[in-house]
Structures are given as C-alpha cells and as structure tokens.
Amino acid sequence: MTQAYDNRPIGVFDSGLGGLTVLKDIMQRLPAENTLYFGDSGRMPYGSKSVETVTRFSLQNMRFLLDQDVKMIVIACNTASSRAYATIRNNSPVPVIEVIEPGSREAVRQSENGRIGVIGTQGTIDSQVYIKTIEKLSDKPVEIFQQACPLFVSLAEEGWWDHPVTRDVARIYLEPLLSRHIDALVLGCTHYPLLSSVIKSIAGPSVRLIHSGAAVAAVIEQTLKRTESLNNGQKPAVHAYFTSDSVRRFQTLSSLFLDQPITDIQHVDIEQYSCDALQSD
Amino acid sequence: MTQAYDNRPIGVFDSGLGGLTVLKDIMQRLPAENTLYFGDSGRMPYGSKSVETVTRFSLQNMRFLLDQDVKMIVIACNTASSRAYATIRNNSPVPVIEVIEPGSREAVRQSENGRIGVIGTQGTIDSQVYIKTIEKLSDKPVEIFQQACPLFVSLAEEGWWDHPVTRDVARIYLEPLLSRHIDALVLGCTHYPLLSSVIKSIAGPSVRLIHSGAAVAAVIEQTLKRTESLNNGQKPAVHAYFTSDSVRRFQTLSSLFLDQPITDIQHVDIEQYSCDALQSD
Numbered sequence: 001m002t003q004a005y006d007n008r009p010i011g012v013f014d015s016g017l018g019g020l021t022v023l024k025d026i027m028q029r030l031p032a033e034n035t036l037y038f039g040d041s042g043r044m045p046y047g048s049k050s051v052e053t054v055t056r057f058s059l060q061n062m063r064f065l066l067d068q069d070v071k072m073i074v075i076a077c078n079t080a081s082s083r084a085y086a087t088i089r090n091n092s093p094v095p096v097i098e099v100i101e102p103g104s105r106e107a108v109r110q111s112e113n114g115r116i117g118v119i120g121t122q123g124t125i126d127s128q129v130y131i132k133t134i135e136k137l138s139d140k141p142v143e144i145f146q147q148a149c150p151l152f153v154s155l156a157e158e159g160w161w162d163h164p165v166t167r168d169v170a171r172i173y174l175e176p177l178l179s180r181h182i183d184a185l186v187l188g189c190t191h192y193p194l195l196s197s198v199i200k201s202i203a204g205p206s207v208r209l210i211h212s213g214a215a216v217a218a219v220i221e222q223t224l225k226r227t228e229s230l231n232n233g234q235k236p237a238v239h240a241y242f243t244s245d246s247v248r249r250f251q252t253l254s255s256l257f258l259d260q261p262i263t264d265i266q267h268v269d270i271e272q273y274s275c276d277a278l279q280s281d
Numbered sequence: 282m283t284q285a286y287d288n289r290p291i292g293v294f295d296s297g298l299g300g301l302t303v304l305k306d307i308m309q310r311l312p313a314e315n316t317l318y319f320g321d322s323g324r325m326p327y328g329s330k331s332v333e334t335v336t337r338f339s340l341q342n343m344r345f346l347l348d349q350d351v352k353m354i355v356i357a358c359n360t361a362s363s364r365a366y367a368t369i370r371n372n373s374p375v376p377v378i379e380v381i382e383p384g385s386r387e388a389v390r391q392s393e394n395g396r397i398g399v400i401g402t403q404g405t406i407d408s409q410v411y412i413k414t415i416e417k418l419s420d421k422p423v424e425i426f427q428q429a430c431p432l433f434v435s436l437a438e439e440g441w442w443d444h445p446v447t448r449d450v451a452r453i454y455l456e457p458l459l460s461r462h463i464d465a466l467v468l469g470c471t472h473y474p475l476l477s478s479v480i481k482s483i484a485g486p487s488v489r490l491i492h493s494g495a496a497v498a499a500v501i502e503q504t505l506k507r508t509e510s511l512n513n514g515q516k517p518a519v520h521a522y523f524t525s526d527s528v529r530r531f532q533t534l535s536s537l538f539l540d541q542p543i544t545d546i547q548h549v550d551i552e553q554y555s556c557d558a559l560q561s562d
C-alpha cells in the first residue's frame with residue numbers, strides 16, 4: 001500500500017505573537033512540515049472583544065489561510081478557540097485544530113493534588129471553557145481557580161518578556177491563585193509562554209506550568225498521519241510569516257522568540273477578506 | 282437679528298476611555314450642551330495600528346455618531362486625529378474638531394525654555410505630527426523630544442491610574458525626556474491625563490503637563506458661536522455614552538473618572554457601520 005503525502009503548509013493563526021509559542025513546538029515535532037503563520041497584531045488584543053467580533057476576525061483569518069492553500073488550520077489562540085472553533089470547523093474544508101482541549105488534558109495529567117489554576121484573557125476566563133473542559137476530562141474531583149490577566153498580552157506584544165514591570169504585574173495577578181495551593185497552572189493564552197520565565201519565578205517550583213504547544217503539536221501529528229497528509233520531506237521546510245501590523249516590530253520580536261532570523265514576513269490587509277460564515281455554529 | 286441655536290448633541294469619539302478627559306473639559310466649559318460619547322474600547326489600542334486601519338475605524342465611528350444626529354464631531358484621540366482627520370473632515374457634513382493643534386498651541390504658549398517633550402502612542406510619535414505642528418506654530422526656535430509609551434493606554438483601560446506598576450512604567454518612559462531638561466510635556470494621547478498624577482509625580486514641579494482638553498473645549502465654543510449652533514440651554518443637558526466593549530467595565534471606570542454615576546451606557550456593534558469613504562484625503 002502506498003503512503004500518501006501532502007506538501008502544502010500547515011496554517012497557524014493567532015491575535016499576534018502568541019501563536020509563535022505553538023509554532024515553535026510544531027516546528028520541533030514536525031521539522032519536515034512547511035508552515036504559514038498569520039499574527040493579527042493589528043487587531044490585538046482579542047481577549048476583551050465580543051464573541052461576534054472574535055468570530056468575524058477568525059473567519060477572515062481562515063479565509064486568508066485558505067487562500068494560501070494550507071492543508072490544515074491551527075487556531076493558536078485561546079480566545080479564538082473558545083469563541084470561534086465550532087464556526088471555523090463548520091466552514092473549513094481542511095481539518096481545524098484548537099488549543100484548549102490539548103492544554104486541559106495536559107493539566108489533568110500533571111496535577112497531583114487536583115487544584116488547578118487557569119490564567120487567560122478576560123474573554124477566555126468569562127467563557128469558563130477551561131473549567132468545563134478540565135471537569136469533563138478528569139475522572140477525579142478537581143478544583144479550578146481562574147484569573148484574568150488583561151495586561152499580559154500587551155506586555156508580551158511590547159517585548160517586555162523578562163522585565164521588572166512584568167514581574168510586578170505577574171505577582172499581582174498570580175497571588176490569589178497561589179494562595180489556593182494550586183500545583184498546576186494552565187497558561188490559557190498562547191502569549192503567556194513568552195512571559196514564562198517571569199511566571200515561573202513567581203509561581204515557584206511546586207507549580208507546574210502547563211502550556212498547550214507540545215500537546216497541540218502531538219494532535220497535529222496524529223491528524224496528519226491519520227489523513228495521510230504528512231510532508232514527504234524531500235525538500236527543506238519553508239516557513240512564511242504574515243502580520244496585519246508593522247512588519248518591523250513583528251520581525252524583531254519573532255526572530256528573538258524563535259531564536260533565528262525571520263526575514264520572510266509580509267503585511268496582510270486582513271480586512272479585505274470576507275467574514276461571511278458559510279454556516280454558523 | 283435673531284440668534285440661532287442647535288440643540289443636537291456634540292459627538293465625541295476615542296479609542297476607549299481617553300476621550301473622557303476631553304469630554305470633562307467640554308462639559309465644564311459648555312454646561313448647556315448635550316453630548317454623546319463613543320469609546321471604541323473593543324478595538325483599542327489604535328496607537329499600534331496602521332493608517333488604513335485607524336482611518337477605517339474612524340470612518341465607522343463617524344457614521345455611528347452621524348446616525349445619532351450630532352451637530353459636530355470631536356476626534357478626542359490623538360492617533361485618529363493624526364491619521365484620519367482629513368478623511369473625516371472631507372466626509373462629514375458637520376464640523377470636525379481634532380486635538381493636536383490646540384495641544385500644540387498650548388505647549389508653545391507654556392514652554393519658557395523652548396525644550397518641549399511629547400509622549401504618545403507609537404502611531405502618533407511615528408507620524409511626527411507634534412513636531413511639525415509645534416514648529417509651525419512657534420515663532421522662536423524650539424527643540425522637541427519624543428517618546429512613545431505603548432503600555433500607557435492598556436494601563437489606563439485597566440484602571441491602574443495611580444498604581445505602583447504604572448509609576449515604574451512611567452519612570453522608564455519619561456527618564457530619557459527628563460534628562461533633556463524639558464520644561465513642558467505634551468500628553469499627546471487623550472488617555473494620558475487619566476495617569477496624570479503618576480506622570481506629574483515623576484516629571485516633577487519644573488515640568489508643565491500639557492493636555493489638550495481645555496484648549497479643545499475653547500475651539501469647540503468658538504466654532505459653535507461662529508456657526509450659531511450653541512444649545513439654547515432651556516433644558517438640562519443630557520449626556521449619553523456608548524462603547525464597543527463591555528458596558529460594565531466602561532461604567533465603573535467612566536463613573537470614577539467623571540466623578541459622577543454614569544448609567545446611560547449602551548453597547549454598540551460598531552462593525553455594522555459602513556467604512557466606505559465618500560472621498561478620501
């Protein structure tokens with residue numbers, strides 16, 4: 001039996017730089033895959049915006065990626081995953097992967113005392129999506145404590161990843177969770193791993209930081225294998241980057257984060273893409 | 282000769298809460314005027330977004346205000362004033378007032394040593410609009426020093442107006458300007474007066490803080506008098522508030538800032554308003 005391949009890129013989108021934390025794990029686990037990243041920094045943050053707005057933005061991001069002929073769409077953004085996943089999945093001709101279930105599964109696996117903290121944008125926290133998903137996945141009782149951290153995305157997009165100010169902000173946000181003796185902390189926003197050294201130093205060694213990147217990369221690999229859509233690996237992988245904001249700023253910060261010079265970055269006028277849903281959730 | 286009046290409201294828009302600092306001065310100077318405020322918190326910040334995006338947002342805000350039958354549009358946002366004023370003015374059937382020229386004029390008037398600092402969003406700073414305007418208005422040589430303060434808008438929208446973190450951030454942003462011995466500091470973003478107690482304490486008594494609110498209110502009064510459009514003052518003034526984000530958060534913070542309970546706040550789905558320019562700049 002012949003194995004089929006699909007050399008088209010994996011499409012990844014996020015409200016800005018945060019999805020790079022997921023992309024990094026995808027590139028590490030699946031080095032033969034071409035990738036195409038869209039960071040919607042021009043419309044960030046998503047976390048404070050309404051369900052309708054986030055859904056509209058996500059549909060436009062999907063259209064852009066489909067126009068680039070991707071073989072899969074990864075919603076590397078918790079806010080968009082919690083608010084627009086079903087709509088995107090119902091409208092996409094290619095498989096769609098979200099980030100909340102893989103991260104929740106990881107939290108259930110890693111927590112020993114069943115006391116799990118979740119931090120995220122206001123939108124993700126208000127949606128209670130992590131509470132519902134973790135409770136569904138856990139076969140023992142769990143207690144979940146949530147905290148919105150609205151300034152984290154702005155600090156991450158500003159590049160203040162290991163900065164005294166970020167440390168002070170993290171202390172303020174995390175204190176209420178740490179006082180509840182959590183032993184696992186879900187970074188429920190893909191921007192937060194950019195701040196992980198600060199978060200780790202505040203949370204201390206007894207708290208495991210859960211970020212979904214590695215788990216998402218594993219789900220992607222399973223899906224590509226199941227659908228016989230892996231890259232055949234005969235050419236070096238190509239990674240392309242697009243942003244709705246300043247290319248210069250995106251370049252500086254993405255190169256720093258991915259620890260390699262990123263040069264192929266293009267600006268996208270994302271508003272020109274249609275946001276008509278073929279079918280709503 | 283009979284004096285004509287116009288009792289329709291003055292329409293004011295900003296990317297969020299910042300324009301309230303201008304509204305407060307308008308209400309103080311023109312207590313008989315009805316006002317209608319739109320804060321676009323759902324799409325803030327404007328400062329990092331492209332000229333095209335800010336222009337599109339501003340046109341939608343204009344359409345919304347015109348739909349409410351306002352007699353004047355006040356762009357109470359420096360980023361939108363610097364990027365979209367000409368387009369708005371060319372498309373509006375009612376007078377349009379912006380905030381940059383009044384603030385610049387005030388800076389020229391108040392600086393004694395001709396060394397003026399300007400802080401603003403990345404977009405306002407990159408546009409160099411304050412440098413051009415202040416140089417045009419000054420009849421003696423001036424030296425202008427600029428600094429972008431990207432986190433200030435997020436801190437203001439978060440309500441951290443007099444907070445240790447805001448103090449640290451302000452120290453980092455202001456230090457390079459203070460070392461140049463400025464004696465006037467233009468708050469080139471209408472959000473910044475919300476942080477003025479922190480900014481004042483860092484800048485010290487030898488630096489005058491310039492914010493454009495009072496000067497803008499004076500320009501509005503002149504324009505209404507010239508066009509015979511003042512309110513006849515026969516009924517108590519009505520003040521209405523609209524936001525594209527959470528009404529609850531807007532209510533808490535706006536009441537705090539205006540120092541009176543604000544109850545008449547409505548949510549607006551701003552994306553439904555057309556952004557077609559009748560005529561571009």
